[in-house]
Amino acid sequence: MIAWETPDLPSLPETAPLPTVRDTHRGPITLTPGPTARMYVCGITPYDATHMGHAATYVTFDILGRLLRDTGRDVTYAQNVTDIDDPLLERATRDGVDWRDLATSEIQLFRDDMTALRVIPPNHFVGVVESIDTIAAHVATLLTNGAAYRLPVPDDDPLGATPDGNGDIYLDITARPEFGAVSGWDANAMDAVFADRGGDPHRPGKRHRFDPLLWRAARHHEPSWPSESLGAGRPGWHIECTTIALNHLGMGFDVQGGGTDLVFPHHEMSATQAAALHHHDTFAQAYLHQAMVGYNGHKMSKSRGNLVLVSRLRAAGENPNAIRLALLNHHHGTDWEWTDHDLTQARHRLNQWAHAATLPSAPDAHRLLNDVRHALADDLNTPRALTLIDTWTDIALAGNPHAENTEDAPALMRDLVDALLGVDLPRR
Numbered sequence: 001m002i003a004w005e006t007p008d009l010p011s012l013p014e015t016a017p018l019p020t021v022r023d024t025h026r027g028p029i030t031l032t033p034g035p036t037a038r039m040y041v042c043g044i045t046p047y048d049a050t051h052m053g054h055a056a057t058y059v060t061f062d063i064l065g066r067l068l069r070d071t072g073r074d075v076t077y078a079q080n081v082t083d084i085d086d087p088l089l090e091r092a093t094r095d096g097v098d099w100r101d102l103a104t105s106e107i108q109l110f111r112d113d114m115t116a117l118r119v120i121p122p123n124h125f126v127g128v129v130e131s132i133d134t135i136a137a138h139v140a141t142l143l144t145n146g147a148a149y150r151l152p153v154p155d156d157d158p159l160g161a162t163p164d165g166n167g168d169i170y171l172d173i174t175a176r177p178e179f180g181a182v183s184g185w186d187a188n189a190m191d192a193v194f195a196d197r198g199g200d201p202h203r204p205g206k207r208h209r210f211d212p213l214l215w216r217a218a219r220h221h222e223p224s225w226p227s228e229s230l231g232a233g234r235p236g237w238h239i240e241c242t243t244i245a246l247n248h249l250g251m252g253f254d255v256q257g258g259g260t261d262l263v264f265p266h267h268e269m270s271a272t273q274a275a276a277l278h279h280h281d282t283f284a285q286a287y288l289h290q291a292m293v294g295y296n297g298h299k300m301s302k303s304r305g306n307l308v309l310v311s312r313l314r315a316a317g318e319n320p321n322a323i324r325l326a327l328l329n330h331h332h333g334t335d336w337e338w339t340d341h342d343l344t345q346a347r348h349r350l351n352q353w354a355h356a357a358t359l360p361s362a363p364d365a366h367r368l369l370n371d372v373r374h375a376l377a378d379d380l381n382t383p384r385a386l387t388l389i390d391t392w393t394d395i396a397l398a399g400n401p402h403a404e405n406t407e408d409a410p411a412l413m414r415d416l417v418d419a420l421l422g423v424d425l426p427r428r
Helices: 052-070 086-095 099-116 129-144 187-194 237-248 260-278 310-315 320-328 340-357 366-377 382-398 409-421
Strands: 020-023 027-030 036-041 074-081 124-127 148-151 168-171 213-217 233-235 253-259 284-290 293-295
Touching: 020 284, 036 052, 036 237, 052 074, 052 253, 052 284, 052 293, 052 310, 052 320, 052 366, 052 409, 074 237, 086 099, 099 310, 124 129, 124 237, 129 148, 129 168, 129 213, 129 233, 129 237, 129 260, 168 260, 187 260, 213 237, 233 237, 237 260, 253 260, 260 284, 310 320, 320 340, 320 382, 340 382, 340 409, 366 382, 366 409, 382 409
Parallel strands: 036 074, 036 253, 074 124, 253 284
Antiparallel strands: 020 027, 148 168, 168 213, 213 233
16 A cells, blocks of 8 residues: 655754653653664554544654654654454445445545645555455464464344354453553453443453454455455454554564554554464563544544544645644643644744744754754653744744854754654745
8 A cells, every 4th residue: 555755854963862752551661773663553444534633643653753763763664554444334334435435535535634744654554455365364373373263153143144254263362461561451441441442342252351353254245355264254453453563563663653542452452462473472662652632522533523634624724734733732642632722823833933944044053953852852742842942933033132143043943843843844
């Protein structure tokens, strides 16, 4: 699957320190990647447009990728697209369209939004449909090594099993001692969200209520794919990310990312399945999660419909740089609620920065670069980075006669804002 075009990335003098991030379970850790940092961020289920919660996630991990590059490392970034799943099928049925057409149109809209927001694309932008054979091979391995088991499709299933299916397949977490290490949650916390986040705790015959579905046997009136070893069907949700991450990054990659609503069960299950495949318990070195973005008193979500869409703001003429600045003004680890004031403040900030970037001279920006790098290295503290640039900009625009101005300072300020924050300012 094709991603989108890569924005230009200015080079900066010297390099950034390695970032310290707050791992979701273990707390602050300093990332220590090799020459190539490996990052996986869970992608979209393409049944609706990109809202601010999605945008916040992908901008946050874009900042991390930019900072890792600024340490002198290459970055290999993988992202899935869940282009076959229950929500996609349900929305297609509701709207009377083919699920493949719906997925294609929404994926393109996502590409357009990410291009506008100047998010550096993943090296591997991978759909589930194009990965069916590889996912099926992993499920077959789990069956063979005893980590998974089959259950017949229930007789009362409303769709009914097709003759070419061979039962649903589940991971047996009772044999997985590493289960729970990603989230650190207890059973009560898991129970509170499992069913709402795609789980089926009351499925008859399961060995444990949290066992995740690996392969859904073919049902009538549902898309499915043939598999000689599994029987016809389609992948469960979590196994797709396990497979795509392992295939493109390998076990023990540096960062697993996504929204906080993916901590459990999705990231927990993805890691547990990988451990069952490789007999090693380190799927990712660190788990970093974007907090939820709210609107009108609730978490912004497709199911609730309380959405502020990137595409609608763009269509209304909003500058994508201002949208990006509005997102960066909130720390990724703190829940927040979108308001019109976010954009008003961001527009003003963008105008001030743009003016400063075109001055004939300004106070030296090397210290600003160092300070911004350290702010971002401190758990991606983008609000602090923005405040530092505001302060420099205020001094530059005030024309302080006591400041030591240089002609190259505006250009360096513009380049650091572009390279580290992804905001495009005009050139002098």
